[in-house]
Amino acid sequence: MFDISNYREALSVKDAMTYLKEDPSSMVIAGGTDVLIKVREGKLAGSSLVGIHKIDDLKGICKDANGDIHIGSLVCFTQLEEDEIIKENVDYLGKAGGTMGGPQLRNIATIGGNVCNGVTSADSGSMLVCLNANLKLSSIDGERIMPISDFYMGPGKVDLRAGELLTDIIIMKEDYEGFTGKYIKFSQRRAMDIATIGCSVMLKQKGGVITDFRLGYGVAAPTPVRCPVAEAFAVGKKATEENAKAIGEKALEDVMPRDSWRGSKAFRQQLIKELARKAIEELAGLRGGQDA
Amino acid sequence: MLKQINITLNGVERSVEIDERESLLEVLRDKLYMTSVKHGCGVGECGACAVLIDGVAIDSCIYLATWADGKEIRTVEGFEQDGELNAMQEAFVEEGAVQCGFCIPGFLVSATELKETNKSYTRDEVRKALSGHLCRCTGYQKIVEATEKGLEKE
Numbered sequence: 001m002f003d004i005s006n007y008r009e010a011l012s013v014k015d016a017m018t019y020l021k022e023d024p025s026s027m028v029i030a031g032g033t034d035v036l037i038k039v040r041e042g043k044l045a046g047s048s049l050v051g052i053h054k055i056d057d058l059k060g061i062c063k064d065a066n067g068d069i070h071i072g073s074l075v076c077f078t079q080l081e082e083d084e085i086i087k088e089n090v091d092y093l094g095k096a097g098g099t100m101g102g103p104q105l106r107n108i109a110t111i112g113g114n115v116c117n118g119v120t121s122a123d124s125g126s127m128l129v130c131l132n133a134n135l136k137l138s139s140i141d142g143e144r145i146m147p148i149s150d151f152y153m154g155p156g157k158v159d160l161r162a163g164e165l166l167t168d169i170i171i172m173k174e175d176y177e178g179f180t181g182k183y184i185k186f187s188q189r190r191a192m193d194i195a196t197i198g199c200s201v202m203l204k205q206k207g208g209v210i211t212d213f214r215l216g217y218g219v220a221a222p223t224p225v226r227c228p229v230a231e232a233f234a235v236g237k238k239a240t241e242e243n244a245k246a247i248g249e250k251a252l253e254d255v256m257p258r259d260s261w262r263g264s265k266a267f268r269q270q271l272i273k274e275l276a277r278k279a280i281e282e283l284a285g286l287r288g289g290q291d292a
Numbered sequence: 293m294l295k296q297i298n299i300t301l302n303g304v305e306r307s308v309e310i311d312e313r314e315s316l317l318e319v320l321r322d323k324l325y326m327t328s329v330k331h332g333c334g335v336g337e338c339g340a341c342a343v344l345i346d347g348v349a350i351d352s353c354i355y356l357a358t359w360a361d362g363k364e365i366r367t368v369e370g371f372e373q374d375g376e377l378n379a380m381q382e383a384f385v386e387e388g389a390v391q392c393g394f395c396i397p398g399f400l401v402s403a404t405e406l407k408e409t410n411k412s413y414t415r416d417e418v419r420k421a422l423s424g425h426l427c428r429c430t431g432y433q434k435i436v437e438a439t440e441k442g443l444e445k446e
Contacts, residue, residue, distance in 0.1 A: 001311060001313045001314050001315075001318065002313045002314075002315065002356075003313070004293075004312070004313045006293075007293060007312040007313070007356075007358070009358065029356075032354055032355065032356060033336055033354055036315075036336075036354045036356075037335050037336065037354065040334065040335060051356070051358075051359070053356075053359050054359070078348075101336075101424070102339065102423050102424025102425075103349060103402065103420070103421055103422075103423065103424045104336070104339060104342050104349050104350055104351045104402070104424045105336055105351065105424065107348050107349060107350055108350055108351075108355070190423065191420070191423030191424065192337055192423065192424060192426070
């Protein structure tokens with residue numbers, strides 16, 4: 001039995017917001033694949049939980065009249081990977097989610113939970129940061145929309161206020177249209193493992209020249225981060241193997257990886273350079289090989 | 293925190309009193325005696341506790357029993373029909389995919405989920421579909437081969 005002090009099942013967004021308001025100490029549980037582990041470990045033992053598992057309104061993916069994509073916070077990773085709107089417009093986000101855990105976890109773990117858990121290794125994190133995703137946070141007192149990069153405050157810390165529920169992840173049309181993207185996860189095992197480094201690249205090119213470029217990492221800093229120095233360096237450069245390598249090296253100025261039992265700082269720095277190079281080469285059509 | 297839930301378990305409607313703090317794994321094993329569902333790691337890493345919930349494989353150790361209310365749950369106990377093993381069970385036997393056997397119910401759950409899509413899969417796709425299960429005996433080769441054989445049956 002889990003050490004839970006109270007459990008309330010919300011059947012609608014309004015229910016959830018009401019329950020969260022009534023008990024400000026309560027926490028949201030969605031798929032449970034992070035929360036229940038932390039309860040088991042003791043980190044969240046004794047928690048009062050508001051279950052949102054059954055709120056169907058948060059399980060949709062749609063494209064609005066402006067072309068912006070809305071992903072409900074309860075969309076699980078299997079759904080994200082298989083969804084036609086995602087496949088057509090931001091397949092690389094679905095594929096990034098498809099590297100998380102294993103199939104049974106992806107069948108229930110949600111994208112909203114992945115974001116709110118706030119860890120740097122979240123496989124959707126660095127790609128959502130590259131996509132300039134906006135988060136809609138709803139509470140009984142109103143709603144606010146904020147960029148995901150501002151939402152991440154530190155390891156396991158996000159700007160989710162008491163009474164708030166993440167309801168919608170919004171990707172604006174200008175943030176995906178015309179881009180190709182690639183997420184490369186480096187981990188010790190190909191499944192059921194946490195990234196040693198996760199690298200997200202988005203790229204636009206015209207006539208062999210990089211016209212727009214976004215680079216983000218997980219596990220290269222306390223939160224998923226973008227690489228403004230490397231991005232500025234890349235734009236306007238020819239898409240060549242030499243430049244792909246140079247951009248990867250430049251990324252080291254943007255990140256601050258550290259030693260952990262999963263990998264040393266030096267190894268992570270090597271991965272940061274190499275994964276960016278590999279992703280750029282693949283997106284720019286400079287290599288035929290298949291990567292992880 | 294007691295609550296009554298209604299589920300369809302292997303085709304039979306069941307009503308069971310649960311505690312909202314219980315995992316589905318605990319309810320299946322201790323209250324409904326579905327002991328094919330194994331308690332392995334307890335944290336969603338080994339897949340030994342996988343069951344089909346509305347046809348989708350889920351690790352029952354980190355699934356609150358209360359969420360199962362109104363859903364269709366299937367375990368290996370319900371796989372055989374009229375004394376006949378299902379295609380995956382047969383293939384696992386024929387290929388000798390089983391050593392100690394602890395992980396096998398979980399593998400059968402994911403393999404059966406795959407079979408029920410009626411699609412064909414490459415070896416890489418089969419391996420990916422089974423990648424949420426750990427086996428400490430077999431080295432996976434026989435399990436992958438059995439799953440491929442099961443997919444071809446009928």
